[in-house]
Amino acid sequence: MRTLLSFCYLIILTSFISCGEKTQNKTEDNAVISEQDTTEIMDSVNNKVVLFYGNSLTAGMGLDPNEAFPALIQEKLDTLGMEYKVINAGLSGETSASGKNRVSWVLKQKVDVFILELGANDGLRGIPLSETKKNLQDIIDTVKSENPDTVIILAGMQIPPNMGPEYSAEFKNLFPQLATLNNLMLIPFLLENVAGIPELNQPDGIHPTAEGQRIIARNIWPIIQKAISE
Structure with a gap:
């Protein structure tokens, strides 16, 4: 049943394309933090840094930024007395190509844990998977080049599946392939236990509600915790 719901949700996700295009001219307004704000944060932070780098799912589109899962991870870290600063560098409408172009300025200081959440908008626009894979690899290479110790x-x-079963299957497999190739930690499916469940998504059927964000945070916390411990 969960699989069926997930595919229903994924079909709804096709509207991501138009959503991204409508907000293209408001990209900077939709960002959780501006470049200037990021610079100020990074200049003032002495703690270790966990940086979430993604699209509107990471940004928490439609919600208060404090309800997005990166902010909830910060709350968890604070509760445990762990001296880490979480930076939400999610940007609505972001593709792997645009993400590659802006990654350098979010690495202005040492980042200890880098969570890469990009590619969905590529797939929904039918961008060749070879391009998406190359862009994601370039982002990974940039992070490793800036600081080889970053997890x-x-x-x-x-x-x-309406993008074609072969394309959809290859897209799904792209992420574990990249993780294996680069020896990365992997979140198998960011929206696990949230996709396809109406009450956990906003009226657009795309972006998680505050409760959906809490589930995502609980799901990914063990991976974040393991990354910190390493």
Whole structure:
């Protein structure tokens, strides 16, 4: 049943394309933090840094930024007395190509844990998988080049089958392949236990509600915790 619901959700996700295009001219407004704000944060933070780098799912589109799962991970770290600063560098409408172009300025200081959540918008636009894979690999290479000690976590995503079963299957497999190739930690499916459940998604059927964000945070916390321990 969960699989069926997930595919229903993924079919709804096709509207991601139009959503991204409508917000393209408001990209900076939709960002959780601006470049200037990020610079100020990074200049003032002495703690270790966990940086979430993704699209509107990471940004918490439609919600208060404090309800997005990166903020909830910060709350967990604070509760445990762990001296880490979480930075939400999610940007609505982000593709792997645009993510590759802006990754350098979010690495202005040492990042200890880097969570890469990009690719969904590529798949929904039918961008060749070879391009998406190359862009994600370039982002990974940039992070490793800036700081070889950074622990990188790759967040997996799925796309609807109406893009073609072969394309959809290859897209799903792209993330574990990259994780294996680069020896990265993997979140198999970011929206596990949230996708396809109406009450856990906003009226657009795309973006999780505050409760959906809490489930995502609980699901990914063990991986974040393991990354920190390493």
